Amino acid sequence: MTVAVDKTKCIGCGACVVECPIEALDLIDGLAVVNPQKCNDNGKCVIVCPTNALTLPNQPDQPKQALDPEAGSKFDLKEPLPDTVKDYAQDNQKKTISAQAAPVAGGDVWSGVWVIIEYSNGKVAPVSWELLGEGRKLADSIGCGLCGVITGYQVDSVIPEAFAYGAEKVYVVDHPALKDYRTEPYAEAITSLVTKYQPEIILMGATSMGRDVFPAIATRVQTGLTADCTVLGIDPETKLLQQTRPAFGGNIMATILCRTSRPQMATVRPRVMAMPERVEGREGELIHEDIPFDESTIRTKVLEFISSDAKSAFLDKAEIIVAVGLGIAAKRNMVLAEELAEVLGATIAGSRGAVEAGWLTHDQQVGQSGTTVRPKVYIAIGISGAIQHLVGMETSDFIIAINNDPEATILKVANYGIVGDLFQIVPAMTAEFKKRLQHGVAN
Amino acid sequence: MHFVVCLKQVPDTSEVRIDPITNTLMREGVPSIINPYDAHGLEEAIRLKEKVGGKVTIVSMGPPQAKEALKKAMTFGADRAILLSDRAFGGSDSLATAYILSSAIQKIQETDPIDLVFAGKEAIDGDTAQTGPGIAQRLDFPQLTYAIKIQELTETTVTVERKTESGRQIVQAQLPALITVEKELNDLRYASLPNMMKAAAYEPEVWDVKSLSFDTKKMGLKGSPTSVSRIFAPPGRSGGEIMDGTKDPAATVATVVQKLFQQNIIMVNPLAKGGKS
Numbered sequence: 268m269t270v271a272v273d274k275t276k277c278i279g280c281g282a283c284v285v286e287c288p289i290e291a292l293d294l295i296d297g298l299a300v301v302n303p304q305k306c307n308d309n310g311k312c313v314i315v316c317p318t319n320a321l322t323l324p325n326q327p328d329q330p331k332q333a334l335d336p337e338a339g340s341k342f343d344l345k346e347p348l349p350d351t352v353k354d355y356a357q358d359n360q361k362k363t364i365s366a367q368a369a370p371v372a373g374g375d376v377w378s379g380v381w382v383i384i385e386y387s388n389g390k391v392a393p394v395s396w397e398l399l400g401e402g403r404k405l406a407d408s409i410g411c412g413l414c415g416v417i418t419g420y421q422v423d424s425v426i427p428e429a430f431a432y433g434a435e436k437v438y439v440v441d442h443p444a445l446k447d448y449r450t451e452p453y454a455e456a457i458t459s460l461v462t463k464y465q466p467e468i469i470l471m472g473a474t475s476m477g478r479d480v481f482p483a484i485a486t487r488v489q490t491g492l493t494a495d496c497t498v499l500g501i502d503p504e505t506k507l508l509q510q511t512r513p514a515f516g517g518n519i520m521a522t523i524l525c526r527t528s529r530p531q532m533a534t535v536r537p538r539v540m541a542m543p544e545r546v547e548g549r550e551g552e553l554i555h556e557d558i559p560f561d562e563s564t565i566r567t568k569v570l571e572f573i574s575s576d577a578k579s580a581f582l583d584k585a586e587i588i589v590a591v592g593l594g595i596a597a598k599r600n601m602v603l604a605e606e607l608a609e610v611l612g613a614t615i616a617g618s619r620g621a622v623e624a625g626w627l628t629h630d631q632q633v634g635q636s637g638t639t640v641r642p643k644v645y646i647a648i649g650i651s652g653a654i655q656h657l658v659g660m661e662t663s664d665f666i667i668a669i670n671n672d673p674e675a676t677i678l679k680v681a682n683y684g685i686v687g688d689l690f691q692i693v694p695a696m697t698a699e700f701k702k703r704l705q706h707g708v709a710n
Numbered sequence: 711m712h713f714v715v716c717l718k719q720v721p722d723t724s725e726v727r728i729d730p731i732t733n734t735l736m737r738e739g740v741p742s743i744i745n746p747y748d749a750h751g752l753e754e755a756i757r758l759k760e761k762v763g764g765k766v767t768i769v770s771m772g773p774p775q776a777k778e779a780l781k782k783a784m785t786f787g788a789d790r791a792i793l794l795s796d797r798a799f800g801g802s803d804s805l806a807t808a809y810i811l812s813s814a815i816q817k818i819q820e821t822d823p824i825d826l827v828f829a830g831k832e833a834i835d836g837d838t839a840q841t842g843p844g845i846a847q848r849l850d851f852p853q854l855t856y857a858i859k860i861q862e863l864t865e866t867t868v869t870v871e872r873k874t875e876s877g878r879q880i881v882q883a884q885l886p887a888l889i890t891v892e893k894e895l896n897d898l899r900y901a902s903l904p905n906m907m908k909a910a911a912y913e914p915e916v917w918d919v920k921s922l923s924f925d926t927k928k929m930g931l932k933g934s935p936t937s938v939s940r941i942f943a944p945p946g947r948s949g950g951e952i953m954d955g956t957k958d959p960a961a962t963v964a965t966v967v968q969k970l971f972q973q974n975i976i977m978v979n980p981l982a983k984g985g986k987s
Contacts, residue, residue: 281801282934285800287747294931295939369804448879450843454847474875476874477876478840484843485840486805486808491936492805493799495838513944514835520945521941522942523939524936524937528935560874566887570882571877575877580987583875635834636893644970684951684953685958687954687956691960693961695963695964696966700976705968
């Protein structure tokens with residue numbers, strides 16, 4: 268038995284959530300939701316509910332058993348709330364949502380989709396262009412403009428690219444203080460643009476830069492931020508940005524809304540959104556913004572940047588990955604994977620088991636406690652496919668799994684699964700690729 | 711020097727599942743652990759204390775049960791542990807959480823000036839990586855995220871090696887500063903017997919909403935601009951083709967490799983392999 272919520276009566280005041288001594292209630296989407304596994308029917312929430320939206324079925328000794336079925340609808344939000352809940356209800360989202368949540372699309376306040384274009388060490392992070400593609404779809408659903416923001420030093424070469432990938436308007440802050448990435452000047456530059464031009468949505472790649480500067484900006488402008496989204500959408504009615512992201516190490520997906528403040532901010536995982544078409548020569552409006560930085564007030568200095576070479580590049584950048592698991596049985600068998608990787612120009616990685624066995628180092632580990640990868644091709648050799656591993660690789664474009672156990676979980680996520688002895692399969696595969704690739708090159 | 715470590719008790723995420731019928735989180739019986747990244751922040755704080763002297767204060771926000779995580783953290787050699795616990799904090803998103811933690815750190819700072827704040831790069835339950843930077847901004851401390859090495863600590867500056875996609879950035883910041891840490895930063899120690907005994911007798915301080923001059927509008931559900939509208943199980947990847955490679959491995963492999971070339975998944979021209987740029 269558990270407390271029942273009448274959704275037509277619940278005003279989402281949160282009184283029950285606060286009252287419940289065992290935290291069995293949550294306010295989700297403006298409505299009280301009972302966790303049936305926790306609820307012990309103590310009835311405290313039923314007593315505190317101002318609209319009689321909560322009932323405890325089949326408990327004749329409860330004080331509110333005889334409920335007036337019309338009680339909730341009779342309740343008038345204009346009437347003063349009981350003292351016990353007044354405080355929780357006064358800034359209630361449900362009451363303010365119509366006023367705040369859906370600013371006029373295309374209006375002059377909080378309007379437009381912005382993409383912050385990541386430019387560092389002379390390179391644009393490709394996720395910036397992916398987001399212009401995604402931003403286009405969002406802007407079209409809302410009926411507003413799409414803008415790019417470029418912050419850095421000597422960024423002129425990036426501006427035509429931003430237009431080519433779909434920005435209608437580009438804001439530029441070009442200043443020597445922005446030469447190397449540092450949180451303080453970058454957060455200051457973007458915050459001042461946001462405060463001045465009031466975009467409705469701002470997106471940036473969930474890279475080390477995006478995930479450093481966006482929380483700083485969100486705190487400065489006091490708005491909501493959702494990290495590392497993998498799906499974005501616009502609610503057709505409210506025009507709110509639906510931000511979907513994995514949580515609990517990828518075991519659940521959550522859709523997050525930012526109802527009460529603007530802009531709505533999200534960082535988006537690289538290589539999830541499709542790369543848009545690049546249209547050479549497309550033009551748009553260009554706005555140069557002058558922000559006077561005082562170097563003496565910036566408390567961080569970049570002393571050095573050490574680029575990683577191709578081999579030691581972080582795993583999440585690799586195009587082809589050959590990954591090994593405990594199935595390879597011994598370190599000396601690593602050579603099988605290494606030969607295959609050599610032929611394909613692939614990067615070697617592995618499961619946690621392979622790392623703990625000492626065959627690989629921690630920075631080669633794929634999965635929840637390692638790196639999340641999304642290569643074009645992922646070849647899993649002797650990996651059973653524990654959920655912690657799958658969350659780190661299942662968004663790879665193409666997965667090939669080799670395992671001797673037909674029940675192995677990895678086969679369920681593989682595009683091609685080969686059931687068999689890896690000590691036969693892998694050398695055969697290496698030979699086959701070698702033959703065809705060499706043959707191809709010879710042609 | 712005074713080091714503050716932000717620490718979170720988290721469910722061991724690999725065991726949290728969605729009930730496919732009710733679509734709610736099944737947290738029952740899931741063990742709680744110290745967020746692994748925070749543990750590395752604590753380790754670094756204790757190492758620095760051992761090197762330059764000073765003390766380590768741990769701050770955590772969570773339900774009363776989170777005291778256990780703080781007692782555990784004390785066994786590694788921290789000096790003081792404070793749990794921020796109140797129903798009014800419940801439902802806080804990362805903006806509100808950073809507000810509550812930074813308010814507490816400000817209060818600690820009034821009597822005991824702080825040099826460095828450590829936090830894990832993210833918590834493994836939410837994976838947002840937003841609370842650390844949020845605290846830094848509210849305290850007006852420089853923030854150094856994704857630290858893999860503390861190169862130097864002086865009276866007035868800290869020099870940190872940060873991990874980024876394209877390489878390592880060496881950054882120097884003025885103190886006080888906030889650092890969020892990667893696991894590569896250090897190896898965790900085992901608790902020493904004297905510290906375990908000290909921790910067993912130690913009772914973490916508990917601060918509630920009345921302990922600080924909080925603005926209650928900035929915390930809990932009210933202070934959180936974001937809310938979860940839906941949770942669901944991740945969509946399963948649709949199964950592909952399973953081939954039996956036990957009978958004739960070479961022939962099976964040849965078929966697979968041929969298909970890979972036919973579908974341009976692997977390309978013959980090695981130059982084309984570079985792909986996206």
